[in-house]
Amino acid sequence: MTTNNRASVLTSPKADFPRWYQDVLEKAELAENGPVRGTMVIRPYAYGLWERMQAEVDRRIKTTGAENVYLPLFIPQSYLEREAEHVEGFSPELAVVTHAGGKDLAEPVVVRPTSETLFGELMSKWIQSHRDLPMLLNQWANVVRWEMRPRLFLRTSEFLWQEGHTAHASREDANAYALRIHLEVYRDFLQDVLAIPVLVGVKSRRERFAGAINTMTCEAMMGDGKALQMATSHELGQNFAKAFDISFTSASGQLETCWTTSWGSSTRMLGGLIMAHGDEQGIRIPPRVAPVQIVVLAVKDDERTLTTAASLVSELTTAGVRARLDDRTTQGFGRRATEWELKGVPLRLEVGPRDLEQGEATIVRRDGGAKQTVKLAEINTTVLALLESMHTEMIETARQRLAERTVEAASVAEALEAAKTGFARIPWQRLGEEGEEALNREAVSVRCLQTREGTVPGDEDHDSELIAIVGRSY
Amino acid sequence: MTTNNRASVLTSPKADFPRWYQDVLEKAELAENGPVRGTMVIRPYAYGLWERMQAEVDRRIKTTGAENVYLPLFIPQSYLEREAEHVEGFSPELAVVTHAGGKDLAEPVVVRPTSETLFGELMSKWIQSHRDLPMLLNQWANVVRWEMRPRLFLRTSEFLWQEGHTAHASREDANAYALRIHLEVYRDFLQDVLAIPVLVGVKSRRERFAGAINTMTCEAMMGDGKALQMATSHELGQNFAKAFDISFTSASGQLETCWTTSWGSSTRMLGGLIMAHGDEQGIRIPPRVAPVQIVVLAVKDDERTLTTAASLVSELTTAGVRARLDDRTTQGFGRRATEWELKGVPLRLEVGPRDLEQGEATIVRRDGGAKQTVKLAEINTTVLALLESMHTEMIETARQRLAERTVEAASVAEALEAAKTGFARIPWQRLGEEGEEALNREAVSVRCLQTREGTVPGDEDHDSELIAIVGRSY
Ligand SMILES: [Zn+2]
Ligand SMILES: [Zn+2]
Numbered sequence: 001m002t003t004n005n006r007a008s009v010l011t012s013p014k015a016d017f018p019r020w021y022q023d024v025l026e027k028a029e030l031a032e033n034g035p036v037r038g039t040m041v042i043r044p045y046a047y048g049l050w051e052r053m054q055a056e057v058d059r060r061i062k063t064t065g066a067e068n069v070y071l072p073l074f075i076p077q078s079y080l081e082r083e084a085e086h087v088e089g090f091s092p093e094l095a096v097v098t099h100a101g102g103k104d105l106a107e108p109v110v111v112r113p114t115s116e117t118l119f120g121e122l123m124s125k126w127i128q129s130h131r132d133l134p135m136l137l138n139q140w141a142n143v144v145r146w147e148m149r150p151r152l153f154l155r156t157s158e159f160l161w162q163e164g165h166t167a168h169a170s171r172e173d174a175n176a177y178a179l180r181i182h183l184e185v186y187r188d189f190l191q192d193v194l195a196i197p198v199l200v201g202v203k204s205r206r207e208r209f210a211g212a213i214n215t216m217t218c219e220a221m222m223g224d225g226k227a228l229q230m231a232t233s234h235e236l237g238q239n240f241a242k243a244f245d246i247s248f249t250s251a252s253g254q255l256e257t258c259w260t261t262s263w264g265s266s267t268r269m270l271g272g273l274i275m276a277h278g279d280e281q282g283i284r285i286p287p288r289v290a291p292v293q294i295v296v297l298a299v300k301d302d303e304r305t306l307t308t309a310a311s312l313v314s315e316l317t318t319a320g321v322r323a324r325l326d327d328r329t330t331q332g333f334g335r336r337a338t339e340w341e342l343k344g345v346p347l348r349l350e351v352g353p354r355d356l357e358q359g360e361a362t363i364v365r366r367d368g369g370a371k372q373t374v375k376l377a378e379i380n381t382t383v384l385a386l387l388e389s390m391h392t393e394m395i396e397t398a399r400q401r402l403a404e405r406t407v408e409a410a411s412v413a414e415a416l417e418a419a420k421t422g423f424a425r426i427p428w429q430r431l432g433e434e435g436e437e438a439l440n441r442e443a444v445s446v447r448c449l450q451t452r453e454g455t456v457p458g459d460e461d462h463d464s465e466l467i468a469i470v471g472r473s474y
Numbered sequence: 475m476t477t478n479n480r481a482s483v484l485t486s487p488k489a490d491f492p493r494w495y496q497d498v499l500e501k502a503e504l505a506e507n508g509p510v511r512g513t514m515v516i517r518p519y520a521y522g523l524w525e526r527m528q529a530e531v532d533r534r535i536k537t538t539g540a541e542n543v544y545l546p547l548f549i550p551q552s553y554l555e556r557e558a559e560h561v562e563g564f565s566p567e568l569a570v571v572t573h574a575g576g577k578d579l580a581e582p583v584v585v586r587p588t589s590e591t592l593f594g595e596l597m598s599k600w601i602q603s604h605r606d607l608p609m610l611l612n613q614w615a616n617v618v619r620w621e622m623r624p625r626l627f628l629r630t631s632e633f634l635w636q637e638g639h640t641a642h643a644s645r646e647d648a649n650a651y652a653l654r655i656h657l658e659v660y661r662d663f664l665q666d667v668l669a670i671p672v673l674v675g676v677k678s679r680r681e682r683f684a685g686a687i688n689t690m691t692c693e694a695m696m697g698d699g700k701a702l703q704m705a706t707s708h709e710l711g712q713n714f715a716k717a718f719d720i721s722f723t724s725a726s727g728q729l730e731t732c733w734t735t736s737w738g739s740s741t742r743m744l745g746g747l748i749m750a751h752g753d754e755q756g757i758r759i760p761p762r763v764a765p766v767q768i769v770v771l772a773v774k775d776d777e778r779t780l781t782t783a784a785s786l787v788s789e790l791t792t793a794g795v796r797a798r799l800d801d802r803t804t805q806g807f808g809r810r811a812t813e814w815e816l817k818g819v820p821l822r823l824e825v826g827p828r829d830l831e832q833g834e835a836t837i838v839r840r841d842g843g844a845k846q847t848v849k850l851a852e853i854n855t856t857v858l859a860l861l862e863s864m865h866t867e868m869i870e871t872a873r874q875r876l877a878e879r880t881v882e883a884a885s886v887a888e889a890l891e892a893a894k895t896g897f898a899r900i901p902w903q904r905l906g907e908e909g910e911e912a913l914n915r916e917a918v919s920v921r922c923l924q925t926r927e928g929t930v931p932g933d934e935d936h937d938s939e940l941i942a943i944v945g946r947s948y
Pocket of ligand 2: 573
């Protein structure tokens with residue numbers, strides 16, 4: 001009954017993936033452009049998603065022992081580039097405040113592109129003794145990097161993110177912590193909450209974060225076969241600590257330099273969620289992160305239907321399900337069903353007078369569209385079981401696509417061919433930095449280096465044993 | 475045992491309240507100045523407090539039906555002052571970005587001092603029909619108002635806040651909603667979580683928010699008898715909706731103008747929490763908002779003490795108490811006890827070998843310093859009961875101070891005299907707008923107007939029956 005008007009709503013993702021992406025952002029009321037170029041308005045439905053994502057990431061970060069702080073939006077120009085004579089000398093990604101308090105500022109201030117330098121200054125001050133270590137800090141904030149080719153959630157002049165900065169007494173401790181964030185915070189969240197399978201590994205020297213001695217990354221495949229870097233963790237060695245004089249007195253009284261890490265994830269993950277799971281009908285929200293897990297749709301405007309629908313919502317809510325009532329019976333049923341499909345709510349419970357006579361209702365899964373009749377007496381157990389299996393099936397579907405679209409390549413040419421539709425796996429020794437450069441010329445890059453088992457390489461793994469994952473990326 | 479070095483730690487609040495405030499911010503590691511004038515670094519302990527405050531306020535906001543959004547940091551200059559020729563023409567509180575993307579911007583952009591104008595533009599677009607009403611939106615974000623005389627938490631160039639903006643079909647609905655936010659979100663949070671008694675009422679015309687037809691406020695008395703405005707809710711009538719063309723088609727097909735409200739609270743409440751409850755020993759955190767409700771302090775470095783202390787922490791945690799272990803036995807016991815007092819943790823459990831032999835430990839209340847011996851077998855019930863009664867006693871203590879320092883005044887002169895140490899209550903008819911002006915010349919203001927019963931005046935209350943609450947303020 002709803003299929004008739006679906007076709008007109010969305011561009012097909014197979015026909016034009018970028019256009020489909022723009023369409024769903026608008027039609028599902030997720031986000032729109034702000035009035036200043038490159039800025040973004042996150043609408044309630046998408047922000048509700050972000051709040052849940054943030055809470056899940058934050059809980060995992062806190063479990064590792066890190067604490068949140070808030071550092072200022074504004075950074076003195078001198079912190080970022082002490083020698084710059086005029087603001088035009090700055091990196092083009094910076095936004096610079098030159099007027100405030102009703103006059104020209106003696107020293108312009110930069111809107112943070114990251115809070116890295118502030119963390120450096122503060123850690124230098126806050127860390128004195130080995131007893132202050134490890135210092136594990138994180139911040140949730142907006143940052144600004146002026147964007148010439150903005151794309152909502154993926155590249156915007158302002159975005160929301162978390163950035164963690166930690167200082168440790170030894171390289172081993174810093175490495176272990178960065179790895180823990182990589183696996184127990186990011187990978188765990190992306191897979192266990194967002195149902196997105198990720199490839200974990202390290203960046204090649206060319207793709208590594210400036211100043212890092214090691215960058216770990218979670219890479220995911222989107223619906224069009226392109227890669228999206230979902231989150232990264234960096235080991236900064238002692239480079240950063242030396243630049244900011246972050247040192248400590250050891251137990252034996254020696255003055256030593258700290259080993260630091262930094263790691264981040266952003267609203268870009270929202271773009272990843274949309275592009276990893278979306279389909280012809282709209283977005284599909286994995287059940288564990290869905291602000292609304294089931295919508296209870298009153299089909300007709302009769303007393304009993306409305307009462308039953310409302311009581312089902314409260315029954316489900318009591319059982320811990322995030323349920324919402326749709327009793328807008330003045331609007332067509334088909335139109336409302338299409339809207340919830342567009343918004344990707346995992347389950348739709350259709351409650352109508354005919355089914356009610358049998359003590360039943362119809363439950364529709366967003367992932368495959370499968371319908372089943374459910375006894376109202378068993379609604380809670382049925383819904384909880386469906387939500388659980390949907391998570392498993394969504395990540396399984398994404399894993400299958402990843403597997404199907406990943407090709408074993410033996411040469412640069414084969415890797416380039418594979419990157420037209422997905423990823424290539426190629427021995428890093430065979431590719432090498434020259435091969436990597438050749439790929440880059442065709443807008444294909446090394447997404448990460450893994451061991452043959454798909455794990456994160458450590459000191460014990462030789463370059464000759466690593467596999468490069470190669471693809472186009474956002 | 476800890477009293478000996480206390481005196482040197484803090485300035486007495488009775489001797490010099492502003493200096494005491496600065497001292498506690500530093501010594502309790504709450505906040506410090508950022509490198510750009512007027513900006514603020516919120517350290518982990520204070521940010522943990524803010525997170526809990528934010529969660530409590532947010533939950534109450536959502537209960538009223540509002541949803542969160544995120545709007546851009548940058549606002550086109552033209553939105554704020556369409557006729558301004560040059561950025562110097564702006565209000566001095568604005569920070570203006572003139573350079574970005576590596577060059578001078580054709581149109582400078584302003585860092586949001588509020589998102590009011592953006593909400594206006596968006597609501598105008600998002601609201602079409604009466605079915606879209608009420609539209610209830612809220613945003614948590616940083617805002618910037620350049621500050622010449624900054625004071626951490628109270629007045630900073632950047633601060634964190636929430637701003638709610640709602641649109642309604644009728645004045646009655648807008649009024650009822652603004653009142654609900656005033657009482658069920660702000661008053662409830664301030665009293666039931668922060669244990670700060672607040673005076674609720676409306677602002678005088680002179681103190682009212684520009685453009686509002688009514689401003690409701692929660693006013694609290696600080697430790698020095700001065701007032702702090704903790705949160706406000708505004709009815710904007712149709713003024714704002716007319717300026718931004720926020721209109722809707724009614725059920726009968728008429729085009730009508732919306733009635734809007736706005737309401738906000740900020741990190742200023744953190745300053746209020748410190749100044750309302752702090753004492754000679756430091757800050758005192760009300761138990762319901764405390765990130766750490768009880769610290770379990772291992773007195774000595776012996777096996778049994780450490781094991782018992784750790785297991786008490788997990789026992790308390792399981793019982794839902796936010797407990798933390800202090801096993802830094804290499805540092806003096808007195809010094810650690812003083813530190814926790816400074817940080818205002820509600821309860822301190824001192825665990826030492828001698829008490830343990832009796833199956834006991836000593837529990838110390840931060841509010842009055844009272845000590846009691848507690849049987850370890852009864853630890854959970856004792857702690858839960860103490861936390862509950864501490865909340866009640868803290869708000870009661872604050873209520874007594876408010877009562878003691880509030881004087882019934884019959885003239886401007888009497889009100890001025892009372893404002894030296896606290897508040898005055900004076901019939902609004904007797905004071906009048908002329909009297910208000912006279913107070914203002916002495917830096918005393920009307921904090922709010924109430925009914926004789928202390929409630930928020932409504933349409934049915936005549937001016938002649940209102941009481942003005944008068945005082946100095948932050
Ligand atoms: Zn100028
Ligand atoms: Zn210039």
